[in-house]
Amino acid sequence: MQGTEAVRVALDAMGGDRGSEVNVEGAVSAARDFGAAVTLVGIEEELQRHLRQHDTRGLPLTIRHAPEVVEMGESPSTALRRKKQSSIRIGIELVKRGEADAFVSAGNTGAVMATAMVVLGPLPGVERPAIAVVVPTLTGHAVLLDAGANAECKARHLVQFAIMGTIFARDILGLPRPRVGLLSIGEEESKGNELTREAFKELEEEASLNFLGNVEGRDVFSGTFDVIVCDGFTGNVALKISESVLDTMLHLLREEFGQDLRGKAGSLLLMPAFRRFKKRVDPSEYGGAPLLGVNGVCFIGHGRSTGKAIKNAIRAAGECVGSKVIQHIREGIALG
Numbered sequence: 171m172q173g174t175e176a177v178r179v180a181l182d183a184m185g186g187d188r189g190s191e192v193n194v195e196g197a198v199s200a201a202r203d204f205g206a207a208v209t210l211v212g213i214e215e216e217l218q219r220h221l222r223q224h225d226t227r228g229l230p231l232t233i234r235h236a237p238e239v240v241e242m243g244e245s246p247s248t249a250l251r252r253k254k255q256s257s258i259r260i261g262i263e264l265v266k267r268g269e270a271d272a273f274v275s276a277g278n279t280g281a282v283m284a285t286a287m288v289v290l291g292p293l294p295g296v297e298r299p300a301i302a303v304v305v306p307t308l309t310g311h312a313v314l315l316d317a318g319a320n321a322e323c324k325a326r327h328l329v330q331f332a333i334m335g336t337i338f339a340r341d342i343l344g345l346p347r348p349r350v351g352l353l354s355i356g357e358e359e360s361k362g363n364e365l366t367r368e369a370f371k372e373l374e375e376e377a378s379l380n381f382l383g384n385v386e387g388r389d390v391f392s393g394t395f396d397v398i399v400c401d402g403f404t405g406n407v408a409l410k411i412s413e414s415v416l417d418t419m420l421h422l423l424r425e426e427f428g429q430d431l432r433g434k435a436g437s438l439l440l441m442p443a444f445r446r447f448k449k450r451v452d453p454s455e456y457g458g459a460p461l462l463g464v465n466g467v468c469f470i471g472h473g474r475s476t477g478k479a480i481k482n483a484i485r486a487a488g489e490c491v492g493s494k495v496i497q498h499i500r501e502g503i504a505l506g
Contacts, residue, residue, distance in 0.1 A: 177488035180261040180270035181480070183212035184239045185277020187473045193276070194220040196480025201229040206484050209270060211236050211261040236260040242473060246280030250288060258282055262289045265466045272487035274458060276471030276480065283319055283461060283470075290466040293496070295503040298323065299463030300331045301402070301470060302338055303409055304456045309393030313339050313348075316399075317459060318406035325368040328352070328399050330503065332379050334462040335397040337502045341493040342486075343396070351385035351395035353404060358384070365401065373399075378505060457482030460490060462499060467491050 179200070183193040190212055197208040198221075207230035210217050214235040221231070236257040240249040249256060258281050264270040266289050275282050283299065292299060300316035313335045320327065332350050339348035352370055354362035359370050361384060373381045385398050387408065400408070457479045458471035469487045471479055490496070 177272065177491050178207045178209065178270045179484050179487055180209045180211055180234070180264040180273045181484065182257045182261050182273070182275035182277050182282075183210040183217055184236070184257040185275040186471065186475050186480075187242065187276075188475065190216055191220050192475065192477050193480055194224070195477030196475075196484065197231060198224045198226060198229065199477060199481040200484035201226075201231050203481070204485050204488065206230070206488055208232075208484060209234050209261075209264060211257045211264070213237065213239070234260060234264065240278045240281045242278055244278055244281065246278065246284040249278065249281040250284045256281075258285050259289070262286055262466075262468070265468070266290055271491045272467035272469065274469045274471065274480070274483045274487050276458070276473060276475035276483070279318065279470055279473075282468065286461055286464045286466070286468045290464045290468065293463055293465050293500050293503060296330060296334075296463040296499075298327045298330070299461050300334060301405075301459050302335055302462050303405075303459045304343070305391065305409075305412070307391050307393035311343055312390070312393070312396050312398060313343070314353075314390070314398045314400070314405055314409065315462065316402040316405050317409050318402045319461065320402040322403070323365065323401040325365060325372045328365075328369040328401070329372050329376055329379075330463070331399045332373060332376070332381070332397060333502050334499050335399060336379060337498045338460065338462060338495060339396050341495050341498060342489055345396050347380050348396035349394070350379050350381045350397045350399065351383065351389075352381075353387070353390070353398055353400035353408070354384040355386065356384060357386060369399075378502065455482060457484070457486050460486075460495070462495075465496065467496060 183190050200206045209232050211234045238253040238256040240256045261273050265273050298320050301319045302313050302315040303317040304311050315331050315335050336348045339345045354366045458469035461468040467490045469483050471483045
């Protein structure tokens with residue numbers, strides 16, 4: 171993990187469906203395995219109780235009390251106005267004041283985005299932030315954005331997403347000249363709706379991008395493209411369908427393995443390969459998705475995040491800090 175020893179991460183310890191216990195578990199693991207200095211932001215008494223369940227001697231863990239919690243189903247605008255002492259707000263303010271290098275939350279996505287935009291503000295020249303999700307492909311990984319920050323977009327927003335995604339893929343995935351594609355319903359330039367047709371033309375004209383054309387849904391995971399751009403509505407639907415297909419496939423495989431003695435015997439032989447496959451496609455291996463375009467490193471985890479996912483989100487946030495992704499995006503947008 172690049173820059174791990176120096177990274178200071180503010181963790182929304184109250185966020186997610188699984189509660190604060192899982193966040194504490196992930197923070198302890200990240201501090202132990204990566205050397206990350208984690209500030210647990212949340213209700214102090216509750217966090218202290220969970221910390222006592224772990225051996226934390228010598229680990230760089232601290233607690234910042236935040237008396238309010240933004241619930242998963244709460245309106246982002248209401249939370250922003252009325253809960254100024256929430257774990258989300260206080261955690262992001264730590265980044266704003268320079269007391270933390272990055273913020274991580276598996277809590278209310280809308281509240282995290284709204285608070286980050288208000289407290290950190292957008293990077294100069296960025297009109298809309300985007301959630302960038304790393305997805306597995308046949309050849310490695312690709313970045314899909316926007317995965318849910320903006321339900322409606324204009325063509326110029328997709329161009330900015332492409333620039334930010336290209337920089338992220340270069341800095342974090344190590345791709346020298348990422349191949350950019352526009353998610354649409356056909357390969358031809360004329361296919362798609364008004365947004366994709368206009369965006370195609372603007373992406374072609376952006377000299378800083380290695381734009382290869384349209385991406386059909388069947389090619390998202392092929393490895394042909396490294397950065398896939400779309401509006402947040404389309405990206406979120408595509409991502410959720412992909413997660414559902416994976417969960418269903420794994421469930422059906424387990425069912426088949428348990429059908430009879432032959433299946434059970436076969437499962438023992440296939441188990442090592444099955445574990446390797448699951449690791450390649452498991453979202454918790456990456457942990458979270460960066461909110462690109464705000465003036466600070468901000469990672470959003472899945473609401474169902476496990477301790478392993480929280481740990482890896484902290485690692486990924488540290489990599490963004492060490493690679494200076496925010497600085498490079500600022501420079502890239504200025505040139506774009």
